[in-house]
Amino acid sequence: MTGFRLTAGGLIDRDTALNFTFDGKAFAGHQGDTLASALIANDVHLMGRSFKYHRPRGVISAGSSEPNALVEMREGGRKVANTRATMIELYDGLIARSQNRWPSLEFDVGAVNSLASAVFVAGFYYKTFMWPKSFWEKIYEPLIRRAAGLGVASKEPDPDKYEKAYAHCDLLVVGSGPAGLMAALTAARSGARVILADESSALGGSLLNENEEIGGMSGLEWAMATLAELSAMPNVTLMPRTTIFGWYDDNIFGAVERVNDHVLEPSPYEPRQRYWRIMAKRAVMATGAEERPIVFGGNDVPAVMTATAMRTYANRYGAAAGKSIVVFTNNSSGQRTARDMQAHGINVEAVIDARLKDDVIVNVKGGKRASAVELNGHRVIPCDAVAMSGGWSPIVNLMCHRGAKPIWNETIAGFLPPDVGPAFVAAGSAAGHMLLSECLADGARAGTMKGKVPAVPKCRDEAFAITPLWWVKQSTGKAFVDYQNDATAKDLPLAAREGYRDIELAKRYTTAGMATDQGKLGNVNAIAILADATGRTMDQVGTTTFRPYYTPVSFGAMAGPFVGHHFQPVRKTPLHDWAEELGAVFVETGLWMRSSWFPQQGEDWLAAASREVLATRSRVGLCDVSTLGKIDVQGADAAEFLNRLYCNTFSTLDVGKARYGLMLREDGIVFDDGTTSRLAADHFLMTTTTANAARVMSHMEFCHQAHWPELDVQYVSVTEQWAQMAIAGPKARATLQKIVDGMTLDDTTFPYLAAKNITVLGGMTARLFRISFSGEHAYELSVPADYGNMVARALMQAGEEFGIAPYGIEALSIMRVEKGHVAGGELNGTTTAGDLGLGKMMSTKKDYVGRMMAQREGMLDKDRQCVVGIRPHDAQDKIRSGTHILNKDDAPSMAADQGYISSVAWSPMLNMWLGLALLANGRARHGEVVKLFDGLRNIHSHGVICDPVHYDKENKKLHA
């Protein structure tokens, strides 16, 4: 043995040297090492500082339960904090740093906390930093957080990719130890689709680190042969490096696959991690059992670790935790450890088996590494590492994720998983079977999909027996229950004395069982000590609640590929290219990108939008309105269906005509509006607002399926089929005439509200509607989407002689405010048809959604806020959306509030700011001077209430 690297054995490739740094110091390890095993082989045990007392800490475990050896991995945008050194596969160029220490790991100023530990008991923070109250947020909390922190997250963007994926199987096996392998093999041989997942870098579970004998070969050889058979089967998916982190409804499991955490940099084509949802018809929890520490003085000194961890470092990684060791145990694991260590040439100074004699360890000497143990009879045994085994806790977490509680078992002194039904069963030591033969048989049973359970290979069993020893009360040094939170054995009786007897309260009071390891090692010890302190049994105390995630999951994995511009999909209209060619500025409207304004040289948005309004109102403008929802409604009962959906009537609409419709919610509030046209007796085309398109569709489905399944009606979204453009202005008809086939457009052939199928440009299918949102003589033209850009360009060419201008939704919005047309600001989920001035649309001759509820007293109250126009009192003033309206002489207060401004626009036609507002009893108040209060910007001014129609009140332009 050179240093602490054993000369032989282990699943490491001794021919490769992997260079890495820890806290800036260079080391080397081998392929197959973890960061923890490589550090141990380099005689580094000090890997971190504890949370509260800043005590030196080393590894306790060799797996995902590790509470101490938490490090910051990598640098820059790839840096990740609080990763467990025991789970990090070593690669060449790895960079890791210890955390929670200052200025260095070797010399940490925070360690003075340990001297004052008498005051730092559980509840210290709660009791000490209570007053003055204002100090908490600004002073105490930041101070405490800095002193008692974990790692520091990177603020740079993560350059790597993350993915999401789904998988399906007949049987999901969680854990690839003897029970898991046997279950997977049994199910796979019967033809089932099997997924075998394990959090470790290699499959095989405990067979990778224990000396076993199965079927006449070593356990490792049997595992490799079994995995070879499994990997050759097309119905089997092997998923190493995959943590099943949660169990959810319908037997869906969440998992994270660490695809590329074991390389320096992932290929640009591959993700770092993949977040899985696995739908399993059945699942087997073969997660094994976790070895518990014993609670004794100095059980946190570096080089004190669980016996299994010590065996794993030696057997799997060829790394010796020490050269002379002491074993402290209350079960059969101790003998096995001594035997394995001796086989590796390590001196076993003593096996202190609490079952045999009254000997116990009361303290471990040594600061940054164990140097001796002190027994209760003051005997001191020099050593450089300590293996401890306090018994075994079946890893029951997944089965408890949906609320079931585990059940205490005296024989193995551990909690067994609950029975959660046949779709998810436990097998092997996760089910409390402590003998290898039982694990294999249990795995075969769990993996049998139907018929007889097959025979399993013979194996050698290690006897198992345990006599609980939870806490060495004679301990002279600090005895830790929960390493990560620095909770000691004494904290639990203290919690009980202060009234926190319930395990859930004791957890919060002492913090035992919190943080990144969630008490994987310490919880059962904490329960036992609390039980002892309160005179209860383990059953009576019970466990805290198990919740996903089993181990921490990175935000990157949860976000998956949906970051940056992929956060949500982008939806482009069929006229996007046309608008882009003309220099449009786009704005996100829901998922849509809409052309917002078309700036010419030097114009800001207001200048551009104003010019577009003037061009449209004086000549002609073209606007992309493709985003409005379009729904084909057909069937014998289509008209009746619309009668019931809209508050106004559609059955009386003539074929070839359009009508404005208003839809209410069940509660009588306005839901959506739009024009709906009748293309044939049994065929309507409904339009919805852009924002509500999907909601209206769901509303229709609900009403049809739940309320009126008897109606013969069919509907489908045709939004994306059509490119739709508004052509508005005095020259709209002349422009359009140039591309319309075989029809002279006039008030007879195409009157206001006409809606017809036509052709344009010599045979192209199109739909033309004479409707207007701008208040101008206007049309909307629909053509099949792929032709959209071409037709828009043709219209621009046709309108050139008239001075046509493209306009965006800013100009559209100005024009609708000028005309007093309500939109999103007024259709805001609080207004009735009456509030909007549309009360007359509500039919009294038929029933419709929202009719009854719209009749409620409060909905008809004359003092309700209703839509009015508003202008600044001083025409030079600006008014702003969101500004509150008060009586002229009132001071601002909630009680005095009269309403608010819902929409504003700069009107190039009237050369002033205009708005729409919702004002109490507003229709009776036209002409009134009111106080305007913008609390956000602290602006006080005056406005005048007026009719909502600011421009062209007589609608002369619409019919011009």
Place this chain on the structure above:
Amino acid sequence: MPDLFTRISALADLAIQGRFGADKGVPGVTLSLRTPSCIVTVIARKGKAKAVADALKAMRGAVVQWAGPDQYFVLEKPYDELSKKLSGIASCSDQSHGRIIIRIEGPKVRQVLAKGSPVDFHDSEFAIGKSALTQMAHVGVHVTRIGKDAFELSVFRGFSESFWEWLTEQAEEFGYQVV
């Protein structure tokens, strides 16, 4: 009916021929655009589900894909012709320009689809000719299996660029080609 006018696909600028992503020998998947002459939504009228199913089965030259209860996408038959033939038993809506169909095939096709959809596309669960309505990357997708390792993904035209970007990114690790 041949198109009188030149159709410009929403993916015209994106779906460029070539090999992309990792080079691992045979491309993991091959992507192409399928542009049927027509796509029409056909929904059976009340009580006419069987009549519609039978009529579609008997219709020569039509590609019929399930698209919901008593609802179909019928490809390659013009809207006018279908409306006439199914008059009184079904409602038809032209969607020829409203949807983009991406064909994806190759040995890794299921691995790529699994990154987006919770549907089980395994051979034992999803036979050739079967369709499903699902979501991938927040976009509604109509999926049809058209061959052993070949599927068609139909999405709203407006989402197609976004969807194409996502899909090709998912295929990168296996290497993909666009034809």
